[in-house]
Amino acid sequence: MTGPGLAWGWHYAAVRPTHYRIDYAINPFMNPADQPHPDRALEQWEVMVATLRALGARVDVLEQRADSPDMVYAMNLGLALGAGPAGPARTVLSRMRYAERRRERLAAGPWFADNGFTVGDLPGVLGEDHGPAFEAGDAFAFGDALVVGYGPRTEESSLGLLAEELDARVRGLRITHPGMYHLDLAFCPLDERRAIVCPDAFDAPSAAAVLDLVPEVLVIDEAEAMTFCANSVVLGDTIVMPAAPPKVRAQLEEWGFRVVLLDLGELHKGGGSVRCLTNPLDVVPGRDLPLVPGGELLLPADEEQPAA
Numbered sequence: 036m037t038g039p040g041l042a043w044g045w046h047y048a049a050v051r052p053t054h055y056r057i058d059y060a061i062n063p064f065m066n067p068a069d070q071p072h073p074d075r076a077l078e079q080w081e082v083m084v085a086t087l088r089a090l091g092a093r094v095d096v097l098e099q100r101a102d103s104p105d106m107v108y109a110m111n112l113g114l115a116l117g118a119g120p121a122g123p124a125r126t127v128l129s130r131m132r133y134a135e136r137r138r139e140r141l142a143a144g145p146w147f148a149d150n151g152f153t154v155g156d157l158p159g160v161l162g163e164d165h166g167p168a169f170e171a172g173d174a175f176a177f178g179d180a181l182v183v184g185y186g187p188r189t190e191e192s193s194l195g196l197l198a199e200e201l202d203a204r205v206r207g208l209r210i211t212h213p214g215m216y217h218l219d220l221a222f223c224p225l226d227e228r229r230a231i232v233c234p235d236a237f238d239a240p241s242a243a244a245v246l247d248l249v250p251e252v253l254v255i256d257e258a259e260a261m262t263f264c265a266n267s268v269v270l271g272d273t274i275v276m277p278a279a280p281p282k283v284r285a286q287l288e289e290w291g292f293r294v295v296l297l298d299l300g301e302l303h304k305g306g307g308s309v310r311c312l313t314n315p316l317d318v319v320p321g322r323d324l325p326l327v328p329g330g331e332l333l334l335p336a337d338e339e340q341p342a343a
């Protein structure tokens with residue numbers, strides 16, 4: 036790939052929205068009194084998949100469980116890692132914060148296994164039937180680390196486990212904004228040096244840390260983030276987005292990206308857009324994520340300690 040873009044993000048899993056409803060509210064966008072129109076939702080999703088495929092992506096489709104209305108947000112099925120120098124393809128299944136989404140793994144596990152992934156889980160049951168939450172929408176390979184948001188969904192105690200499990204450096208960012216409950220609503224890697232970032236999603240040390248992490252940053256404010264513009268997918272020099280506020284579009288175009296807009300209004304009713312609806316399967320440890328044997332966890336608070 037020449038020009039801007041990422042090495043990964045050319046192969047996705049997505050879940051066809053055949054049982055997509057708003058049965059409960061686990062984020063501020065969801066309102067059971069405002070149901071998506073089933074045919075329009077399916078049509079918007081079909082256009083999204085066709086658009087990604089036309090741009091060169093491979094999109095594999097899972098069927099939705101009838102008892103899991105949020106399963107359409109495939110990003111959260113698990114953290115998939117493609118085959119490479121670190122070994123064969125594998126996935127760390129999400130451990131959903133809310134019981135309402137915990138049946139999704141009953142479909143995700145077998146699907147990943149059938150598609151050549153070794154299916155894994157974070158260790159540590161912590162005295163209950165469900166260990167500390169980890170939702171894959173909170174995790175992105177960027178720079179020298181797996182950047183992981185925690186707070187609303189992923190629990191801080193998962194971060195060290197993840198670092199160990201993946202032999203990776205994990206950089207935690209504490210999310211405090213209720214509307215940006217997953218990292219993928221506030222952080223969008225564009226290429227090796229650039230990302231869209233909404234600092235308002237984080238507490239002060241984490242906002243400073245994320246701005247530090249990204250050499251060239253496209254900062255968006257809270258109102259811009261609420262358009263889901265950070266919940267976008269990058270394919271080479273093309274960024275597939277649900278909205279492009281003027282300042283965001285201008286900066287992207289200045290950097291050489293082409294913006295393709297999608298109408299995903301029905302899918303937004305559950306609180307997610309293009310990124311949430313797709314799960315990248317081709318992030319390769321050793322290529323996109325440096326190998327750090329034994330793992331390493333870095334939290335903004337640790338870095339703030341004055342030098343001895």
Ligand code: ARG
Pocket residue numbers: 061062065105108110111136172217219220305306307308310311312
């Ligand atoms: N209703 C889903 C939830 O609250 C939306 C998930 C959005 N996905 C994402 N990767 N941010 O869990």
